Amino acid sequence: MVSGLVMAYQFGTNWSGFSQFAGSITGPLLTYEVLTAFFLEAGFLGVMLFGWNKVGPGLHFLSTCMVALGTLMSTFWILASNSWMHTPQGFEIHNGQVVPVDWFAVIFNPSFPYRLLHMSVAAFLSSAMFVGASAAWHLLKGNDTPAIRRMFSMALWMAVVVAPVQALIGDMHGLNTLKHQPVKIAAIEGHWENTPGEPTPLTLVGWPDMEAERTRYALEIPALGSLILTHSLDKQVPALKDYPKEDRPNSTVVFWSFRLMVGMGVLMIFLGLASLWLRYRRRLYHSRPFMHFALWMGPSGLIAILAGWVTTEVGRQPWVVYGLLRTRDAVSAHSTLQMSISLLAFFVVYSLVFGVGYIYMIRLIQKGPQPAETPTAETDGRPARPISAVGESLEQEKRE
Structure with missing residues (x-):
């Protein structure tokens, strides 16, 4: 999801020639992906990751299924666009730009x-x-x-x-x-x-x-x-x-x-x-x-x-x-200097994001599968910090 956001901007900033030529096809396909899949994934991802002991098992399972469904729907639209770039059909070219004439042929290309x-x-x-x-x-x-x-x-x-x-x-x-x-x-x-x-x-x-x-x-x-x-x-x-x-x-x-x-x-x-x-x-x-x-x-x-x-x-x-x-x-x-600065900025930011995510995933793996706990009446209803999903267990292991 994070890398997909950046790629959407790069179509305009780094690939303007491509966007001008094929934007009438790739633009709608990516829009369909956002409308049908992105918000579905984003809405349920937090519940799936951090709601194990905060919501009922039925709702948590539903959230997991919705994230999986959203991911598959994203895959459908993104690969439809990518595949069209490999085997283009269902279009005509007018004034140096691609114009779709058959969306079924565009999506279900060879x-x-x-x-x-x-x-x-x-x-x-x-x-x-x-x-x-x-x-x-x-x-x-x-x-x-x-x-x-x-x-x-x-x-x-x-x-x-x-x-x-x-x-x-x-x-x-x-x-x-x-x-x-x-x-x-x-x-x-x-x-x-x-x-x-x-x-x-x-x-x-x-x-x-x-x-x-x-x-x-x-x-x-x-x-x-x-x-x-x-x-x-x-x-x-x-x-x-x-x-x-x-x-x-x-x-x-x-x-x-x-x-x-x-x-x-x-x-x-x-x-x-x-x-x-x-x-x-x-x-x-x-x-x-x-x-x-x-x-x-x-x-x-x-x-x-x-x-x-x-x-x-x-x-x-x-x-x-x-x-x-x-x-x-x-x-x-763009000049070589501009692209180098942009690439370096992306490298630094994504290294930090990936590093934090990597540490979090390793701590989850170390914790292992745990039995679900039924929320008690003493909880104040406020969501805990994401890292707390593994923090308490590890601290308890250290004390033992």
Whole structure:
């Protein structure tokens, strides 16, 4: 929510060329997000975070559901706008500006369903990894309670079921990208040219060299690239040399960001499979090496999400609106000094906000799940400070 507020201002301050060109589409979509989702999230977020012992369990559960619903609605509108920038349709251009002519086509553009599913499932997986890591930390500390076991078990079931589903969604998203942004796939694979009559190999690792137009130190598996990317051995994947240099994204960046994302996904699948084996052996809550593994997997979901967005956004360069507006034409006319000062200010402010939030979250994790308390008649009805949600428990532990 906090970062979204700043981004809304940046459309006008830093991306005036983009706003002038596509504002008639992105503006209404972001307005729908604010009207339908932002206020819903903001209104119930405080009750969800700080009302555990201040309101009844029914109202608290309702608040949690409303925050989740608002977040999904925000995801819908934001990704509709972002996906349109990747696969624009439902518009006409008049006097150098985009004019919507079919809002259904604008919203449900070709890449939107795949991007919405991929990002939503990624968010669920990221949450599961974080919850599982929190439970693993408590189990390693000897805090083996039914609530902690339930946290651990639920998170690992998510890894078992959802991680393979995410891989399938990613495969479908890749096929869609191959159809609409083939040069992005070529950059992701570090694939420079095809040999006539031969299927495309899959490059496992290597170092794409944009100047030399080849991938150095490439470790390849013959024909597997065609099989994975086109589901056929008779088709070839488009190559980077098929496109002008000025239209190619930075292959070095997206090559490795994509592999980082996939690597995190493979580890999540392995975590789920290992948990099934330990459940069968009745060792799930007693295997300390596995608990350490689950603990270290805590940030894996967030790492995968960030790497995926780097792949998506760097991979569409040099375009802001794919095939229509280049990045160099979308930025505002600010000096380097102005942008540096602005960036430094954002870095300082967000570092402070993130630091406070990080400390608060760590204290909540240390506290662990607690039984709900029924408000007593002695309470004066005034809300407590947010940090008090964890402060009293920790102080009591110190005294003990």
